Amino acid sequence: xxKAAHGDTVTVHYIGTLDSGRIFQRTDEGEPLVFTIGAGxxxxxxxxxxxxxxEGETRNIVLAAEDxxxxxxxxxxxxxxxxxxxxxxxxxxxxxxxVEFGTGKERVMRVMTVTENDVTLDGNHALAGQxxxxxxxxxxxxx
Numbered sequence: 222x223x224k225a226a227h228g229d230t231v232t233v234h235y236i237g238t239l240d241s242g243r244i245f246q247r248t249d250e251g252e253p254l255v256f257t258i259g260a261g262x263x264x265x266x267x268x269x270x271x272x273x274x275x276e277g278e279t280r281n282i283v284l285a286a287e288d289x290x291x292x293x294x295x296x297x298x299x300x301x302x303x304x305x306x307x308x309x310x311x312x313x314x315x316x317x318x319x320v321e322f323g324t325g326k327e328r329v330m331r332v333m334t335v336t337e338n339d340v341t342l343d344g345n346h347a348l349a350g351q352x353x354x355x356x357x358x359x360x361x362x363x364x
Contacts, residue, residue, distance in 0.1 A: 222275040225362050227259040231271060232361040238354045245348060253360055264289055267355065274359045282355045293350035298333070300341045312340055 225231050232253045237246040248254050256262040258272055266288035274280060286292055306312055316332045320342065330342035 223362055225258060225272050225274050225359060227272060228257065229362050230255065230257045231359060233271065233357055233359050235355045235357040238356070239348075239351050240354075245353070271357070271359060276359060276362055279356070279358045282357055284353045284355070286350050286352055289353045290346040290349040290351070293345050297344035298341065299330075299344070300339050303336070303338055303340055306340065318342070 232255045234248045234253050235246075236244060236248075238244050254263070258268050264284060266284050267282065270280070270282045303312070312318075312332055312335050314332050314335060318330055318332065319327055320330050321327050328344050330344045331347065333341040333343045335341075
């Protein structure tokens with residue numbers, strides 16, 4: 222039986238869960254995930270786990286936070302004054318904003334807290350600091 226290897230295009234279905242059991246993503250509700258092993262389209266640790274699997278094989282794969290979205294970093298959380306936003310703009314906890322910094326770089330940040338004077342924004346990925354479990358089935362090797 223052919224085994225998936227570096228350079229192969231693979232088709233997988235998966236259910237991704239957190240330690241709490243909450244599903245963060247699944248492919249069985251839509252299209253399968255198709256990617257080329259070694260092309261950097263998914264986490265390298267996930268590529269390594271899928272390499273060596275055969276068509277039709279299933280596996281539970283656990284990725285430590287460091288191998289997925291990384292740790293939550295305090296330096297990615299900032300507090301800015303409310304007057305940095307237009308007065309008529311409603312700022313709501315949980316909203317995602319695109320913030321432009323003085324350097325010209327943009328960053329997507331989630332609103333954590335809002336007070337009359339301040340807004341705290343989190344630039345960490347929503348899944349940063351979380352171990353991820355994938356219940357995965359390798360459907361196909363090749364296009």
